[in-house]
Amino acid sequence: MKRPNVMIVLNDDMGYSDIGCYGGEIETPNLDRLAAGGVRFSQFYNTARCSPSRASLLTGLHPHQTGIGILTDNDGPDGYPGNLNRNCATIAEVLKADGYRTYMSGKWHLAHDIYKEKHTWPIQRGFDRFYGTLSGTSNYFRPLTLMRDNENLDEEELPSDFYYTDAISDEAASFVEEHAAQHADSPFFMYVAYTAPHWPLHAKETDIAKYKGHFDEGWDSLREKRLTRLRECGILDDTSLLSDRDPTQPPWESAEHKDWLLRCMEVYAAQIDCMDQGIGTILHALEKTGQLENTLIVFLADNGGCAEVLQEKLRERVKSKKVSPVVSRNGQDIRFGNRPDVMPGSEDSFQSYGIAWANLSNTPFRLYKHWVHEGGIATPFIVHWPERIGNAGEVVHTPWQLTDVVPTILEITGAAYPESMNGHSLPPLEGDSFAPALEGRIASKGPLYWEHEGNSAIRIGEWKLVRNYPGPWELYNMKEDRSELKDLAEEYPDKVNEMRNLYDQWAQRCKVIPREQIVRSKQRK
16 A cells, blocks of 8 residues: 655644634635545644744654744753754654655744754755745745755845745645656655744735625624634534633724724735635645545644734844845835834735734634643644545544644654664654544543743643643633633642642653743843
8 A cells, every 4th residue: 555645734823713614704715625525623732832833743742852942042051942953853854764755845943043054954854855934934025044955045036926825835836746757656745834824914915805894893793703603613512602802902893993903804814815725736736646635634723823913123133133124125114013004915014913813813712822721722723634534524522732743644654753863862752643533533642731931731631721921820621611711720729739740740851941940041141
């Protein structure tokens, strides 16, 4: 039997309920198609932030073990180095050693040095081919740190109609066709990592125009309707209630600058729409080359919707790090920061969609990217594999997280996880395989753990212990209260102590650096 191809499609800063097959208003027919022909997971979790999620997804370890506990900044001398270390192996490295060809198109964001030291770049970490950016964010129309394999591409030589989301999709489709033409006897692994819909709010006008009027009724009404659709499609049940609107945000009826606010959400939706169009391009390439039936496709987001409000001072940080231009092609200063006098979408703006729309994206949950409450870590998760999935269209409700992806891929491909690589010993994988769930069989799962910037959580079965650092621990029954509205910590102190002890043991074993230590380390730099 021919070994399967594997494709992971990751998008950036998208909420739990944005896409159509998870209750959203945004048109995503290609993702909806994958969901209808595959399975959706209702309780799959990422790691609350860009780089840590990528590190965990690609290695099967918790991000702290890989050297990337926060982002790719060097938090030394006593913090995380911000580089993917050598005491971990990427799934690309493991599969390449087992006969797979490996390809990547999109955002890397796992290297501290994005200009000189190449040892943590994609080609050096297992990929045969790479097209994409090394940095965490950039201008969609003229990205810096754009690479082909190990060589930088000059942004000044990009075509006038360049748009990064389209380029990621087109390059991935080209890799699919190249593989079929040149390496048909070998299986492939492909990692497609979109930057969409991460800020800045940049999109093509044709895509933005599709969403004129889509969000005019405002965030309050749309949150209610999303929850209804989530229940109707079986993702959530009636025990999942709508969390309150973010207390810092007004009711839609009294919100100011509605034209600007609506434009923000319209551009955000256009970014996701364009990504879905690109996924359609990749699917067409797989179909055209006869590879779709035997390709396992996984789709997910790296964290929940992002509530970051951009300020004008971001210009200096972007300029100093050389990750995005500060002057447009026509010589005009790019206008940084969320300001109602500048409509987002074009190259000469640099904005985010803000707290209230992120609250909509994460319906019905509360909090956002950075936090490990449900709004920060719950992601859509779609698995499509026509040759093997026997329960197409169904929803898997068992909780899983990023560390489970690599073990699943290894079971499906038959590849073995090594004890060492390139002279470096490797810790055992942290996750479990969810492959049985793809065929409708029940698969059990042990404790799930999270930590990001002091925000911490552990989930065991229906119980979740979580804290918003530096606040107290909160306890929730996830079977009865998925939206985390009723804190039971005072009612069940023994459960809190039991779970906290398990969390502390995990944190020590997996090299979680206490938040206070990182703050002190940065102060000494």
